């Protein structure tokens with residue numbers, strides 16, 4: 550993810566803004582919390598998303614010495630939307646963030662992290678983070694007998710100017726009962742506003758992409774677990790929903806899906822990059838390219854595509870208006886049938902997950918879950934939580950593939966349109 554400051558600036562009056570537990574499991578599920586946050590449109594999480602992509606590609610090239618196939622697509626500097634043009638239309642846009650717990654250090658201290666398949670590094674607030682990390686649990690390497698200073702700094706920058714920087718360490722990281730020893734992680738000495746409380750409900754962020762996009766040049770936590778043999782099935786799976794969300798480490802949770810998985814191969818291991826066959830709105834395919842590169846990203850809320858295709862998609866939705874900032878406003882009671890096809894199988898997006906929340910400003914209505922960004926220029930898409938809430942998704946590190954299955958009926962999310970529900974933790978036995 551890495552929504553950071555983009556998200557976040559404003560709290561909706563009707564959001565209790567209570568972080569809600571999500572569970573993580575491993576062969577064991579981890580409860581994931583869902584927290585509804587709000588953001589402003591002025592900086593735009595879309596820019597943040599693309600900045601993240603850009604950073605990942607730079608890391609890929611440094612790490613592999615190869616040119617990433619997407620590099621040319623994102624080399625255009627991101628231009629911030631001009632202030633005043635279109636106004637802050639999205640002040641009430643709702644965003645959703647899922648997080649769960651990990652334990653770090655010796656003795657272990659528990660932290661909440663946002664699990665992000667769109668990046669590959671882990672960071673937590675460090676002891677010198679000061680007020681920028683207020684209300685977050687701090688990771689203090691000096692208090693952990695297993696910490697080791699790598700003598701390297703790190704700095705992650707986001708499209709809206711938000712940053713995380715600090716020092717790299719290795720330490721013991723446990724997730725859902727599996728322990729990664731000698732895991733590289735960042736101890737931040739500064740959080741910009743996007744990661745600050747109350748904008749960011751988790752303490753830190755854990756990347757779950759491939760090592761080639763690690764800015765640290767290190768194995769992400771999951772790969773460390775696999776490499777050390779702690780996890781035998783090199784697969785992790787997500788259910789992201791308003792209820793019973795779960796990250797499952799080391800396989801899939803049979804309780805949460807039904808029927809078979811449909812798999813798509815990762816075409817380039819960096820992001821979870823696969824080919825999307827079609828995107829239909831009310832039965833009509835709008836993507837002009839049969840195999841459109843797509844990044845499956847739990848850390849991005851929206852589906853992000855190119856301007857032209859997204860405009861075509863919204864033409865089928867009555868009352869949709871372009872906000873000029875990458876998003877569209879749609880009537881809050883719209884019920885478009887948006888479907889994405891992967892591996893020859895079509896998966897529909899429930900209107901309840903497509904409609905994001907009311908906007909304010911020039912146009913009233915709700916925000917549509919499909920957004921555009923010129924920086925990706927019709928060449929690849931980012932498939933975020935608006936889609937992922939509708940499927941059970943497995944990320945197979947061993948085979949380099951992503952599998953989608955139908956959510957089991959007992960686990961399907963409750964519909965929410967223009968309002969927010971708080972999720973209760975679901976204990977697992």
Ligand SMILES: *[C@@H]1O[C@H](CO)[C@@H](O)[C@H](O)[C@H]1NC(C)=O
Nearest residue numbers: 699719730731732733767768
């Ligand atoms: C721990 O990881 C660091 C950085 O990846 C590496 O330099 C070091 O050799 C590792 N130590 C052990 C004991 O594996």
Ligand SMILES: *[C@@H]1O[C@H](CO)[C@@H](O)[C@H](O)[C@H]1NC(C)=O
Nearest residue numbers: 680682683684745746747748
């Ligand atoms: C930290 O939490 C307290 C209590 O909830 C709150 O009053 C305070 O504003 C928070 N500080 C920050 C920087 O978010």
Ligand SMILES: *[C@@H]1O[C@H](CO)[C@@H](O)[C@H](O)[C@H]1NC(C)=O
Nearest residue numbers: 807808809810811894954955
């Ligand atoms: C699942 O796959 C198996 C084996 O390929 C097949 O026999 C079965 O019909 C499939 N089930 C569904 C519900 O598609």
Ligand SMILES: *[C@@H]1O[C@H](CO)[C@@H](O)[C@H](O)[C@H]1NC(C)=O
Nearest residue numbers: 812813814815892948949950
């Ligand atoms: C996916 O990759 C595997 C192994 O490389 C290959 O056997 C399979 O045919 C590929 N599937 C598709 C749909 O391309």
Ligand SMILES: *[C@@H]1O[C@H](CO)[C@@H](O)[C@H](O)[C@H]1NC(C)=O
Nearest residue numbers: 829831832833886888895897
């Ligand atoms: C939505 O569109 C998909 C793809 O065209 C189709 O398979 C599905 O039946 C549609 N769902 C509804 C409820 O119309």
